[in-house]
Amino acid sequence: MNTPHRYVSGAIDLGEVKARAEAREQASQPAAPGDGPAPFFTVTPQNFESDVVHRSLEVPVVVLVGTPRSPESEQLREDLRQFAEGAGLSYLVGYVDADVTPEVAQAFGVQVLPTVIALGGGQPVTQFEGGQPAEALRTWLDALVTQVGPQLSGLQPAPEEAPEDPRLEQALTALNTGDFAAAIAVYDEILAGDPGNREISQARDTARLLQRLDPAARTEDPVEAADAAPGDVEKQFTAADAEVVAGAPEHAFDRLIALMTTLAGDEKMRVRDRLVELFALFDAADPRVAAARTKMASTLF
Template sequence: MQPRNMSMSGAVDLSAVKAAAEAKQKAERARSQRAAQPGGQQAAAATRLVIDVDEAGFEQEVLQRSAEVPVVIDFWAEWCEPCKQLSPILERLAEAYAGRFVLAKIDVDQNQMLFQQFGVQGIPAVFAVIAGQALPLFQGAAPEPQVRQVLDQLIQAAEERFGIVGAPVDPEQAAAAGEEAAGPPQPPANPTLAAAHAALDGGDLAGAIQAYENVLADEPGNLEASIGLGQARLLKRVQEADPAKVRKAAADKPTDVAAQLAAADLDLVGGHVEDAFGRLVSLVQRTAGEDRDAARVRLLELFEVVGPDDPRVISSRAALSRALF
């Protein structure tokens, strides 16, 4: 999915920290103190760039730290397949940006209060906190180039608005830390799968679809390829759609299968997962024959995009079974 909801104006003020002006002054004092210490900026190399945060440590690890460096929050869960795609990208970029931001990982199953406080609608969801202000960045898995673009905007805004530039880590030490975190060498990735990902990231949807299909021809159970194929097909379907026309057609023709399928695609791309699933389950209930089968197949395809372990998929599968039987 493409990043959504990037907005530097929709900040939610978190009252646990002081105003932005004071945060800026605090950041300037902290940078001066670090520069005066033996080793200067190299002392920042000890900063943890990826941290696990819970409710008890949120104020210190996120709110207080956000006065000195942008903190990017990754809301995730163990059962969330899209999270397993996005989290490694964010962790890799935290190392690559070498201290320009800190990544805070929050397990939503263990931290429901934070999940509710931020108004998270679905996961993965990515927020940032700068000088105590929470900013929604995007929801859903996204390719690395688009995540980089969002991070670059975030870092620029942090510097221009609050004077917060982070604490760049010594490149050699950051590289060593990255190698240590990576662990032992991994076996080479499937080159066809890698080519499929590259095509998807580059916007070559037809090429991505073909490459994912090639992977699945050899490995029918490859979950990563199945999810990628579903994403590529979905993006290709909505690529040239006029959202206003699609919405109007769906509203005017509630029994038109093609119109409802197109609207469900837009629902999902827009992050309205429950709406997309509910629309198609309802379509299955009120159709028969080929129309019902078309709605059922599209719903199963969207299940693959979101991930089989997502609770919204699980509940919608049950609703689909009730509609069919």
């Protein structure tokens, strides 16, 4: 076995500059969306956390820190690549070219090239320096999988994004043309098959609000009209809708809560129901909704 290269950052022949630039560019290319973990990959500053540290919480990650100037590095790189591609993702192998990304090599604190480090659970668990015969390397990898692998969580499949329902585009077109009834019908159709879909329910309720408000047909300012007639429940409802659309739901909530204090019986409950309907347009954790619910409860009880 030849003596391993001592690692000295920056000791690179000028004739390698072009190759280094090309290698760096290739290493920085992002993976295609939806791609799973590669059994053998190049470690870069950009993917160090996600593909080395975080992946080692799931399966052992073997990192080879080497250099093309070392025949032992190149042989280890080829052997590790072949073994990883046949291992069924029971472990992953990352390659650090110490000439191209010396900062990554330094992060591992290596002094000798090549050095092979195995990580599990986010921490180094074993390592060796210099070359190894293929059979000895295979035995080392098998022991790593047997002893460290069971302590980890295993690779988690990437969640698949469900394709967008084409009916949503139909509903959006209807909204943009002011055909609120058509949009509501589309949302109701979707909810019939997926009644627990909160986003669609909120979209449907928003379309209902817009249908009630019908901004294009308005000839007066609904807020001014409501302020001029504080006892008119319908005008207060319309003003509250307008304030929600204008991005001031807290004003809408306060308006209807104040209205509740002047009413009793069924009329008071009708205002409460409208408030609850407006609350549903927002996330339950929205502080404006939480504050308004408290005020409404005080008014009721």
